[in-house]
Amino acid sequence: MSIVAENLTWGVKRRMIVQDVSLSVAPGETLGLIGPNGSGKSSLLRLLAGLRRPASGRVEINGQNIAQVSRKALSRQVAFVQQSAATDTNVTVADVVRLGRTPHRSALAGWSEADEAAVTQALGRVEMASRRKQAWQTLSGGERQRVHIARALAQAPQVMFLDEPTNHLDIHHQIEILRMVRELDLTSVIALHDLNLAAMFCDRIVVLEGGAVRACGTPGAVLTPELLRQVFRVTAHVSWSPDSDRPHIRFSGEKAQAPG
Amino acid sequence: MSIPSLLALATAALALTGAAAAAQTRTTYPLTIENCGQSVTFTRAPQNAVALGQNSAEIMLLLGLQDRMAASAFWPNSVLPELAEANAQVEVLTVEFPTLEAVLSRQPDFVAAMLTTLMGPDSTVANRSDFEELGIPTYLAPSACATTLDAGDAYGSRSELWGMDLLYKEIEDLARIFDVADRGEALIADFRAREAALREQFSDNEDLTFLFWFSSPSPADDAYLGGGNGPSGYIADLLGGSNAIRTEADWPALGWEGIMAADPTVIVAAQVDRNRWDLDTAANKIEFLTSDPTISQMEAVRNGRIVVMSGAAMNPSIRTLYGAEQVAEQLQALDLR
Amino acid sequence: MSSDTSGDGAARLVLFLGLSLVTLILAVAAATAIGDYNIALRTVFLSVTNELGLTGAEIAPIEQSVIWNLRLSRALVAALAGAGLAICGAILQALLRNALAEPFVLGVSAGASTGAVCVIVLGIGAGSLSLSLGAFAGAFAAFALVALLSNGATSGPNHTILAGVAASQLFNALTSYIVTTSGNAQQARDVMFWLLGSFGGVRWPDFQLLLGVVLVSLAICILMARSLDAFTFGDEDAAALGVPVVRIRLVLFGVTALLTATIVSMVGAIGFVGLVVPHAARYVVGPMHMRLLPACAMVGAVFMVIADIASRMIATQQTVPIGVVTALVGVPFFAIILYRARPQA
Numbered sequence: 004m005s006i007v008a009e010n011l012t013w014g015v016k017r018r019m020i021v022q023d024v025s026l027s028v029a030p031g032e033t034l035g036l037i038g039p040n041g042s043g044k045s046s047l048l049r050l051l052a053g054l055r056r057p058a059s060g061r062v063e064i065n066g067q068n069i070a071q072v073s074r075k076a077l078s079r080q081v082a083f084v085q086q087s088a089a090t091d092t093n094v095t096v097a098d099v100v101r102l103g104r105t106p107h108r109s110a111l112a113g114w115s116e117a118d119e120a121a122v123t124q125a126l127g128r129v130e131m132a133s134r135r136k137q138a139w140q141t142l143s144g145g146e147r148q149r150v151h152i153a154r155a156l157a158q159a160p161q162v163m164f165l166d167e168p169t170n171h172l173d174i175h176h177q178i179e180i181l182r183m184v185r186e187l188d189l190t191s192v193i194a195l196h197d198l199n200l201a202a203m204f205c206d207r208i209v210v211l212e213g214g215a216v217r218a219c220g221t222p223g224a225v226l227t228p229e230l231l232r233q234v235f236r237v238t239a240h241v242s243w244s245p246d247s248d249r250p251h252i253r254f255s256g257e258k259a260q261a262p263g
Numbered sequence: 264m265s266i267p268s269l270l271a272l273a274t275a276a277l278a279l280t281g282a283a284a285a286a287q288t289r290t291t292y293p294l295t296i297e298n299c300g301q302s303v304t305f306t307r308a309p310q311n312a313v314a315l316g317q318n319s320a321e322i323m324l325l326l327g328l329q330d331r332m333a334a335s336a337f338w339p340n341s342v343l344p345e346l347a348e349a350n351a352q353v354e355v356l357t358v359e360f361p362t363l364e365a366v367l368s369r370q371p372d373f374v375a376a377m378l379t380t381l382m383g384p385d386s387t388v389a390n391r392s393d394f395e396e397l398g399i400p401t402y403l404a405p406s407a408c409a410t411t412l413d414a415g416d417a418y419g420s421r422s423e424l425w426g427m428d429l430l431y432k433e434i435e436d437l438a439r440i441f442d443v444a445d446r447g448e449a450l451i452a453d454f455r456a457r458e459a460a461l462r463e464q465f466s467d468n469e470d471l472t473f474l475f476w477f478s479s480p481s482p483a484d485d486a487y488l489g490g491g492n493g494p495s496g497y498i499a500d501l502l503g504g505s506n507a508i509r510t511e512a513d514w515p516a517l518g519w520e521g522i523m524a525a526d527p528t529v530i531v532a533a534q535v536d537r538n539r540w541d542l543d544t545a546a547n548k549i550e551f552l553t554s555d556p557t558i559s560q561m562e563a564v565r566n567g568r569i570v571v572m573s574g575a576a577m578n579p580s581i582r583t584l585y586g587a588e589q590v591a592e593q594l595q596a597l598d599l600r
Numbered sequence: 601m602s603s604d605t606s607g608d609g610a611a612r613l614v615l616f617l618g619l620s621l622v623t624l625i626l627a628v629a630a631a632t633a634i635g636d637y638n639i640a641l642r643t644v645f646l647s648v649t650n651e652l653g654l655t656g657a658e659i660a661p662i663e664q665s666v667i668w669n670l671r672l673s674r675a676l677v678a679a680l681a682g683a684g685l686a687i688c689g690a691i692l693q694a695l696l697r698n699a700l701a702e703p704f705v706l707g708v709s710a711g712a713s714t715g716a717v718c719v720i721v722l723g724i725g726a727g728s729l730s731l732s733l734g735a736f737a738g739a740f741a742a743f744a745l746v747a748l749l750s751n752g753a754t755s756g757p758n759h760t761i762l763a764g765v766a767a768s769q770l771f772n773a774l775t776s777y778i779v780t781t782s783g784n785a786q787q788a789r790d791v792m793f794w795l796l797g798s799f800g801g802v803r804w805p806d807f808q809l810l811l812g813v814v815l816v817s818l819a820i821c822i823l824m825a826r827s828l829d830a831f832t833f834g835d836e837d838a839a840a841l842g843v844p845v846v847r848i849r850l851v852l853f854g855v856t857a858l859l860t861a862t863i864v865s866m867v868g869a870i871g872f873v874g875l876v877v878p879h880a881a882r883y884v885v886g887p888m889h890m891r892l893l894p895a896c897a898m899v900g901a902v903f904m905v906i907a908d909i910a911s912r913m914i915a916t917q918q919t920v921p922i923g924v925v926t927a928l929v930g931v932p933f934f935a936i937i938l939y940r941a942r943p944q945a
Contacts, residue, residue: 054839078842085840088833091699092887105830106842110823158841336917357918360793362800363670364636365917367662380790385720385731387793387800387868387919393669397662512781514788 004065004080004161004190005030011050011060020046021057022214028192028207033185035205035222036194039235042211044194045166051192052083052164064162078106082155084165087147090139097135099150100125103157125156129183145176152180156187163191169200178203198235202226202249210234223250290442298436299408301391303400308442309373313366315388316377317342318580319404322434323375324349325581326446333369336361337381340575341536343585363389367397375402375437383407402436405429406579425497425579427454454584461501461591471504473590474527474563477514477577478535479542482551485516494576494583495531501587502594504528523561529597530563531590535574545571568597613891616884620898624679627905631675634909636917637666669803675905677802680810681863682873682904683897686881687814687821688856689874690896694828694889695852696757699937702874703860706760707767709795709869711742712861714771716791717778731794736865742767743857747850796921797868799908806866817859818897824848825889832887870904870923872930877903879937903929 006028013021021043028034036044049055051062053069062069069077082103103125104118126132129149134142142150148168155163165184169177177197181204184191195201201208202222210218210225212234218225223243231239231252238255294305311333314320320335321343329349336356356365360381366374366389374394376382382389382403391401406429431451438447475489475498489495489506493513496506507527508515517525532548541547549571552564563569570593576586633644646657647667685703692701715738716731718724724734749763750756779788821828827848830838839845863870881895907925914920 049836052840054836074839074844075842078840081840083837083840085833085837088837090832091697092832093882094832094887098886098888099832102830102832102841105826108826110826357915360919361917362636362912362919364666367666368637370662378790380793385790385794385801387798390801390803393665393803396669397665516780 005063006051006162006190006192007063008051009061009063011047011057011062013046013050013055013057020214021050023060024211024214024216025060026209026216026219028190030190031188032190032206033204034192035201035208036192036211037196037198037201037208038211038217043214044211047211048164048166048192048194049083052081053077054083075106078158080160081162081164082158082160084148084151084155084163084168086167086170087144088151092139094139095135096126096131096137096139096142096150097122099139100135100153100157103154106158121157121159125153128156128187129153145172145180148172148176148180149183152183161189163187163189165191165193167194167196170196198226198231198252202252223248226250226252290439290444294439296402296436296440299403299405303402305373305400305440309400309440311369311371312373312375312441313369313371314375314377315361315366315381316375316404317575318578318582319375319377319433319437320350320353321346321581322430322437323441324353325450326434326438326441326443328441328443329353331441333371334366336366337377339537339578340573340582343575343582360388363393371399373400373402373440375404376407377404378407379403402440405432405436424492424500425494427458427497427584430579430581431455454581457584457588458501461587462503464591465501465503465594468503470528471499471502472507472525472527473499473502473504473529473531474507474522474525475499475531475533475572475577476548477533477574478540478548480540482542482555485518486522487514487516488522489513489577490515494579494586498531498572498576498583498587498590502591519558523558526561527563529568529570529590529594530561531570531572533572533574533577543574570594570597609886609891613885613895617894617898620895620902624898624902624905627902627909628672628675628679631678631905631909632667632671635666635671635912637663639663639667643667673804673807674799674802674908677807677810677866678799678904678908679901680807680814681799681867681870682877682900682902682907684810684814684817684859684863684900685870685873685904686877686896686900687818687893688860689876690878690881690889690892691821691828691852691856692874693878694831695849696760697831697834698757698761699879700875700934701761702871703856704869704871704874706746706764707742707769707771708739708860708864709871710768710771710775711745712736712739712864712869713775713791713795714738714778715741716795717775717788720791721778721788731791732865735795735868736861738771739861739864740857742771743853743861745770747853747857793921795868797870797923797926798919798921799867800919802866810862810866813859813862817855818893820851820855821893822890824852825893828852828889829887868921868923870926872926872934873900873904873907876930876933879933 008024008026011021011024012019024047036048038044046055050057053062056070064081100122101118104121108118123132126135129152131146131149131153139147152168163184168180172180177200181193181200184193185204193205205222207220208222208225209216210230217234218230226241228239228241231237240253240255241250242253244251290308292305292307296303296305310331312323312328312331313333314323314335315337317338317340323332324346329352332353334354334356337360338355338358342350354369374382380386382391382401384390391403394401431454434447434451438444473495475495477487477489479486488508490513491506491509491511499506507525508517530552532545532552534545535543537543542551549569551558552569553559558564570590572586572589573582575582576589632648633641643659643663644667646655647659647664649655650657650659651668688703689701692703693699712735715734715736718738719734720731745767746760746763749766750760827838827843830841830843835845877900878892878896881892881899885891885895907922907929911920911922911925914925
């Protein structure tokens, strides 16, 4: 499913947080959203997912304006994975993944085979199938994120939005999760902090600065030393590893020089 | 007519008048009484009554009805000493709120209540209909009814001075119900006489003010006082004076600074028997008043004008009059200029 | 202990509900047989069968009235009140995402006391309004104030709880003011004693009213049980799962308000039931609300009936506030919850 955003603006009180953002995501593509803190990544993600209403502009998913689709219908197609969502309730892994079937179940309907299949499949994809009965409170950070992703997968979505899914995780888990998302047959938009991970796993990258789109394109095209200095205020060297067509950013510890 | 027959006629006539006179004070049953918005009918004089509330019980005991009482409940204070012997013949279910089942298990044929909390629509114990449905007539003290005419009477603050009238009505009603109207009349007459005696003994004195101190959680805390127009005000009025505290609330709490500012002529220290706070006892109150460096400077304390009264008198009940008499006795020994 | 309709979990739930129902019936039976009025067990049994038309034994009207009008109606109201408070507790713990939430944390009993003193002490309504109605209005007003302050309970759990604290303080202050400046001590004592909670004043009409309110509330809550589960990870997550967050919050908050206010207006404020029973029920049937809510209702009902029996046996012939019993059980339980929820080193 494709995603098209046109002229999105959104703000809180009098502050504009997302300013006239337009972008598009091709079906099956993995789009990375990067930018410094306060650049509006999280808010933009939520606007795209329909969790917030833009002050102006529109979002179309597969040609349909999401503002005209009911919440429930939308959530059958679109899944959202938050940053480290937490709970105090004593739920099990299976309980959490089953929540993902909520959009497909009516208030009193029983548990169907389709539901069970979706859950089992989702758990398998994130390699947590053997841990269905484990208590949530005993999982590690990485395991919890995988379960959240399994829950999103159980929704059987066509589009997935992930808000910094790799924060606080071991590097092993960070790579594992991003690889998993990229291998999914979905359109996905991932907000990320780590520029190298964005370079490794995203088909295209959108750079946000001050709520506006600063650059948009393949990692190689976008992640230039110039941009890195201007937007992220770091001195960096971009190189290309021999066995891949993706750039690798090497940060320098020296103070950033003023732009030319 | 011959003299013997005249004599016989005269005796008969006398007997008839006597009987007629007696018949006036005898209750005829069925008796219907209007009580707190309800008509209650009695087919005969009760033999097995339950009194819910100290005041109702004490009135019945004063009317000499202890052998027609099955039980009583809710005694916030200890019984009037002169009634102790009679009261010992009547079972006390509990000094707190009783349960309806406990009351019913005594097989009452009449239930009289002092407060709507003991018998009323919002009571956690019983409604009047609980008894009425079983054919047990009920009576609620007139002082407890919500009056529709003058709101200041029973509920809400008092704008007018409390008086014994509603108590007299209660005595009269109960006496009629139990077919002891003559005792009721005698009791009311006795109370009225005692009221009048006090008024006569103590002429109005504008400068005479009383402070009624019920109790305090501790010396430093605000004191609970008897307020302006309640029973305390009534006692003060009977004794020719007025309540030093003018607020209309029945139980105002006041700090000692305010009490000193009120500068009462006489301090009435209540003897409260419940044993909750140290200052419940009159002895402790007097000790505090006389030993505290600041408060002992009050004119009343310096001149030894402290009297003791039963705390029960500060609740609107027959005990109020007894309390007034208790104070009156001590006043005579004081120098009231 | 997990999914709401799969496999062994379902069997366990049915077994638990069945056992609870049996326990409830036994408890109600015990409540009908125990009391200050000494009635033979045989008479109790015959009284029930008489009412059902199975026998025609002669029973003294007073005994019949005690068994049927007093004890049985009281036990059934206790069961309904326990069920209702437990359900409200479970709902609030989910909506506020706080394990220590219960209906009275939102200032409800304070509001009820203000409503009651307005009617009794100020004489509002000139004698035609009862204390119950005043308490109901006051309780509802407290909920309304909290809803207003917390934007329909949508401004976040902590904010809502703070709003509850504010409402509590406000209404308590109002009550104190009214009582100290207008009333006499007897009235103040009356209201405070009433508010402590007692089933002594309930009769059959109360049962009928409460039955209707509890059934409707339970039905609505069960219809929204799945949505309530979606709140596990917060409001945003629930929205992402397609749940109409604001609507669900408002409806459930409103239902909780109605049910709690009705119960408080009938029997005063009985604490700890709404706090403790959901935890106990969760321990047995798990946190998913399709199972939790019926389990709460059952456990709450049994708990309250037994607590009421206990409160009648603590001091014979004397009315003991039932809050004493629920606190005696609730406080240690509360301590255990706090202990287990402490941050792990």
